Amino acid sequence: xxxxxxxxxxxxxxxxxxxxxxxxxxxxxxxxxxxxxxxxxxxxxxxxxxxxxxxxxxxxxxxxxxxxxxxxxxxxxxxxxxxxxxxxxxxxxxxxxxxxxxxxxxxxxxxxxxxxxxxxxxxxxxxxxxxxxxxxxxxxxxxxxxxxxxxxxxxxxxxxxxxxxxxxxxxxxxxxxxxxxxxxxxxxxxxxxxxxxxxxxxxxxxxxxxxxxxxxxxxxxxxxxxxxxxxxxxxxxxxxxxxxxxxxxxxxxxxxxxxxxxxxxxxxxxxxxxxxxxxxxxxxxxxxxxxxxxxxxxxxxxxxxxxxxxxxxxxxxxxxxxxxxxx
Ligand code: NAD
Ligand code: UDP
Ligand code: UDP
Numbered sequence: 001x002x003x004x005x006x007x008x009x010x011x012x013x014x015x016x017x018x019x020x021x022x023x024x025x026x027x028x029x030x031x032x033x034x035x036x037x038x039x040x041x042x043x044x045x046x047x048x049x050x051x052x053x054x055x056x057x058x059x060x061x062x063x064x065x066x067x068x069x070x071x072x073x074x075x076x077x078x079x080x081x082x083x084x085x086x087x088x089x090x091x092x093x094x095x096x097x098x099x100x101x102x103x104x105x106x107x108x109x110x111x112x113x114x115x116x117x118x119x120x121x122x123x124x125x126x127x128x129x130x131x132x133x134x135x136x137x138x139x140x141x142x143x144x145x146x147x148x149x150x151x152x153x154x155x156x157x158x159x160x161x162x163x164x165x166x167x168x169x170x171x172x173x174x175x176x177x178x179x180x181x182x183x184x185x186x187x188x189x190x191x192x193x194x195x196x197x198x199x200x201x202x203x204x205x206x207x208x209x210x211x212x213x214x215x216x217x218x219x220x221x222x223x224x225x226x227x228x229x230x231x232x233x234x235x236x237x238x239x240x241x242x243x244x245x246x247x248x249x250x251x252x253x254x255x256x257x258x259x260x261x262x263x264x265x266x267x268x269x270x271x272x273x274x275x276x277x278x279x280x281x282x283x284x285x286x287x288x289x290x291x292x293x294x295x296x297x298x299x300x301x302x303x304x305x306x307x308x309x310x311x312x313x314x315x316x317x318x319x320x321x322x323x324x325x326x327x
Contacts, residue, residue, distance in 0.1 A: 008032045008070070012063050012104060013077035015042030017183050018118070018176075021224050022075060023047060027056055029228075034071060038062040040092075041080045046183050063100035064092075067107060073231060074115040076104045079153075081120075083146065083274065084189035090148035097152030098159070105163040114170040116231050117160050119240060121177040121281055122150040131248075131282040134175070134240050144276045157240065164238060172230050172237070177244025177283045181220030181303060182310035192217065195255055196304070196311045199264035209273030211252035214280045218245040219303030222296035229292040237291050244283035245296040254300075261304055 013019040014035030023033050032055040050056045063078045080086040086093040108115035124132045125140035140150045163169040180192040198205050226243040288294045
């Protein structure tokens with residue numbers, strides 16, 4: 001008997017951290033996946049375990065160029081997410097958000113299919129409203145080093161809503177807050193990966209500034225559940241909807257937790273605070289609770305233990321490779 005998948009789903013940025021978990025979950029649900037990625041920050045290893053699957057296909061493609069394929073849904077996740085990566089080529093970062101959105105929206109318009117945009121809490125900038133509700137318009141520097149990402153994502157939201165109003169495209173916009181978990185890039189400079197790698201190597205934990213700035217960290221499995229629930233809503237639910245874990249931590253508190261969970265001997269050192277670093281970040285998730293029936297279930301300590309185990313495995317593999325090379 002031939003098996004017909006439920007839907008053909010395009011995931012842009014599918015070889016990235018969040019994208020690879022999304023592809024995995026959608027495959028497990030019986031869908032057919034087209035993973036499109038230019039491998040700028042994503043890695044083949046993230047989807048290595050999926051490539052032999054009969055319902056999984058990878059296409060190397062940059063979404064700043066048009067893409068003509070036939071699918072039933074689009075999750076648009078393509079965009080470098082860590083500050084050091086998105087600041088490497090800021091013009092390309094803006095192009096990915098803006099031209100990429102135009103192309104993916106054009107594709108959704110031609111096919112009359114729903115498209116979900118992975119927007120970000122960065123649209124709130126350094127927020128003066130706390131916790132952040134979707135109605136807050138944000139406090140964003142338009143000309144700083146973070147602007148390529150923040151303003152690119154803001155413009156993408158504008159395009160999504162204009163395609164919705166002008167061309168009746170079925171849009172779904174979610175604003176993702178700091179997300180962490182296995183398959184984060186170990187050198188992406190984000191705080192969770194940095195602290196864990198430093199702790200496992202017994203190297204100094206680098207706190208930028210006083211460490212009293214706050215973030216709220218969502219485990220990747222929770223986030224993926226929220227993305228899928230958003231896609232499954234009625235056409236009226238267009239968002240934007242915040243997705244994140246509302247439990248807020250200082251970076252100092254995070255460093256202490258990582259040191260405790262890894263049993264590390266790392267000292268804490270302070271380094272200068274990056275330009276325009278937001279002082280606080282905590283999502284108001286009442287809209288996600290109301291419209292998606294969604295709230296995160298994995299608390300920071302539990303999620304960190306899973307992430308530590310992943311990075312520990314990477315380090316052990318690295319050591320094995322070195323031993324093999326020497327031998
Ligand atoms: P990531 O860097 O691991 O993944 C992004 C993926 O997009 C990578 O595989 C990269 O190679 C690919 N990509 C980049 N530019 C591309 C282009 N022009 N064409 C095709 N592919 C391209 O980052 P992530 O953490 O998995 O983030 C995924 C999405 O979620 C991003 O859009 C990001 O802005 C958003 N987001 C993430 C977080 C977070 O904390 N991780 C928070 C808010 C929003
Ligand atoms: N596009 C695409 N795939 C499609 C349909 C459109 O990549 O299947 C691109 C197309 O190249 C265009 C963009 O999406 O540049 C916007 O499409 P739209 O139809 O909104 O605009 P137009 O083609 O009229 O410029
Ligand atoms: N940060 C830190 N040490 C690090 C990396 C980051 O103290 O080694 C801080 C950073 O200044 C910011 C917070 O941790 O205040 C979160 O940084 P990240 O780059 O992970 O995400 P974002 O700033 O985009 O929320």
